[in-house]
Amino acid sequence: MKNILKIFVTIFIIMNYSCKAQQMVQMPNDAHKLKINEKHFINKPLKNLLKEIKPEIKTAWGNNEEGHQFFSFRFIDSEEFKSGRAIGKNHLGLYVYVKEPVDWKFEKRPKGKELMWTKEDVEKYGNLIVIRIKVIGKD
Amino acid sequence: MFCSCSNEDIETKAATSVVNQQNEVDSAKMWFEDNPLKNNFSLLEFADKIDWEKAQSLNSGNEIAVEVPIILKQHIFLTADNSTISVNRLLFIKTAKNEFTPYIINISSSKKDFDLIKEIAKINYFSIPNDFTGKVLIINNGNKSVNLNVLVDGKEAVQKPNITNKEASVTCYEVVELFDTGPPRRTGIIFCLPDGGSDTTTIPYYGGGSHGTGTNATASDPCTTAKAATSISQDSNYLSAKASIITASADGLEHSITLGKDADGKITQAPMNNGTSQYLVATNTSWTGAFAALHNHPNNTPLSAGDIYASVKLNVKSSNFTTTFVLTDGEVYGIVVTDFAAAQAFVAAYPADQLPGYSPEFPDFIYNQLQDLVTPMGSSIDGKTEAIAFVLDKYNAGITLLKRDSDGEFKPIKPQETTHPDGSKTYTSTPCN
Incomplete structure (x- = not known):
């Protein structure tokens, strides 16, 4: 019995490791695969999509206009955007549109870290339902 | 290169084109005869003949114009310098089906070796030859001179014309009777304007349609565009329209009111259009003399890609329809198509990303x-x-964005x-x- 349990635990660990290694986005430019496989993420929670992204999301912000509720995810440092150096370079942009309003206010985010994407953000926004994906540019 | 079209097709197309041109002339003539009050030009009192047989219909893109020679009575001339060589025409710019805005055009050449009478066929509302140097006076049906194009070698010679520019030289045209001997007999009908000047925002630029391939600094200069918007915003009908929309917006929906101009050039307002959602309302484009529209953004959203592309569509529909005012978050923004050709080129190069069920976005x-x-x-x-303003400028979209400041003046948004x-x-x- 003990041996069977050990076997199951081992299999579980291997499977868990395998799933993570097969994340769709291994490098930033792989984000285009999210668009290609969009149907797997539409009408699903945002956290499902986020789980497929291995590289660190270094810059993010939310946009809450009627008909244009989305998150912008970038894989380069926020300082590039703040300084304007990113402009015109067509860095990879992952834009995930959600059904619900996005409760995002820059002035209420931690000062100096407004553009950081955190675990708390995943918790807060992870259940919003994805309705559209745009992936533009490359890093 | 082989053409797969048959001769019959070509002849049919040519015949259709001629029929269409004649239809436009007939339409203009019928409108002219049915609307005497809108065509009450003082110069026509001195006309011997309005030569409809030699009228021509012209089109460029979506713009249609009809020009009709006016033959003045013997010894009568509309002139600035007692010159006897000039050509007068009625110009009808089509604004809607069987609707026109009329003007009188006086063309004079200052180049001695340019035979105006011989070359006149090359000069029309959409085209000025490169060897033409002279002036084109445009008079509206309020008997007011509204534009004086000064051209050198086919191009506008006077930059930044402004009716308030006191330093600009002024030219006065007068209807006079000239005889071989003796002084001219003045009729008292006179039109004065600064060279290159214009005093409305919705007048044609002769030689390139109202959108001109030549420079038309009055339309394209962002500061002048802003001043024009300010002038509109001080009109009682604009203020009334704005107030009506603000009141109606309490329902959380979009509302739109179109502004037009009557035969006297006064601003009018159309009945309000009420939207059925927070980001969609139809714009009235059939209102007489329509040139601008106001609409609100419930939920205080910014100007959108949809607003920008819609503004170009409105201008395609009517050459006069250049301005959109957006009311949002207690402010008023303006979108003005200042260069129609550039705006069309921008939309063609960068069409809106439009998915069914979604608001349009930039590509x-x-x-x-x-x-x-x-x-x-x-x-x-x-x-x-x-x-948005920065990107529109970057790609030469021919669209100027404005914002009304706390003093009630519109200022252009032009980040450098x-x-x-x-x-x-x-x-x-x-x-x-």
Whole structure:
């Protein structure tokens, strides 16, 4: 019995490791695969999509206009955007549109870290339902 | 190169084209005869003949015009310098089916070796030959001179014309009777205007349609565009329309009112159109003399890609329809198509990203740049509007964005980019004088 349990635990660990290694986005430019496989993420929670992204999301912000509720995810440092150096370079942009309003206010985010994407953000926004994906540019 | 079209097709098309041109002439003539009050030009009292047999219909893109020679009575001339060589025409610019805006055009040449009478067929509302040097006076049906194009070698010679520019030289045209001997007999009908000047925002630029391939500094200069918008915004009908929309917006929906102009050039307002959603309302484009529309953004959203592309569509529909006012978050923004050809080229090169069921957005290439600008310019309405203005200028869209300031004056939104040695960028605006 003990041996069977050990076997199951081992299999579980291997499977868990395998799933993570097969994340769709291994490098930033792989984000285009999210668009290609969009149907797997539409009408699903945002956290499902986020789980497929291995590289660190270094810059993010939310946009809450009627008909244009989305998150912008970038894989380069926020300082590039703040300084304007990113402009015109067509860095990879992952834009995930959600059904619900996005409760995002820059002035209420931690000062100096407004553009950081955190675990708390995943918790807060992870259940919003994805309705559209745009992936533009490359890093 | 082989053409697969048959001769019959070509002849049919040519015949259709001639029929269509004749239809436009007939339509203009019928409108002219049915609307005497709208065609009460004082110069016509001195006309011997309005030569409809020699009328021609012209079109360029979506714009249609009909020009009809006016033969004045013997010894009568409309002239600025007692010159006897000039050509007068009625110009009808089509604004809607069987509707026209009429003008009188006086063309005079100042080049001695240019035979105006011989070359006149080459000069029309859409085309001025490169060897033409002279003046084109445009008179509206209020018997007011509204534009005086001064051309040298086919191009506008006077930059930044402004009716309030006291330094501009003024030219006066008068209807006079000239005889071989003795002084001219003055009729008292006189039209004065600064050279290159115009005093309305919706007059044609002769030689390129109302959108001109030549420079038309009055239309394209952002500061002048802003002044024109300010002038509109001081009109009682504009103020009434704005108040009506603000009141109606309490329902959380979009509302729109179109502004037009009557035969006397006075601003009118159409009945309000009420939208059925927070981001959609139909614009009335059939209102007589329609040239602008106001609409609100419930939920205080910024100017959108949809607003920009719609403004160009409105201008395609009617050459006079250049201006959109957007009311949002207690502010008023303006979208003005100042260069129709450029705006059309922009829309063709960068068509809206339009998915069914979604509001239109800028295409990916521009969309990504707008997102890049969120952090340096800010995510506020002003910041996002500034970003759109920057990108529109970057791609020569021929569209000027404006914002009404606390003094009630519209100012252009024209951020200038400065790149620093470390690659960082900052954005500043240059105020109008």
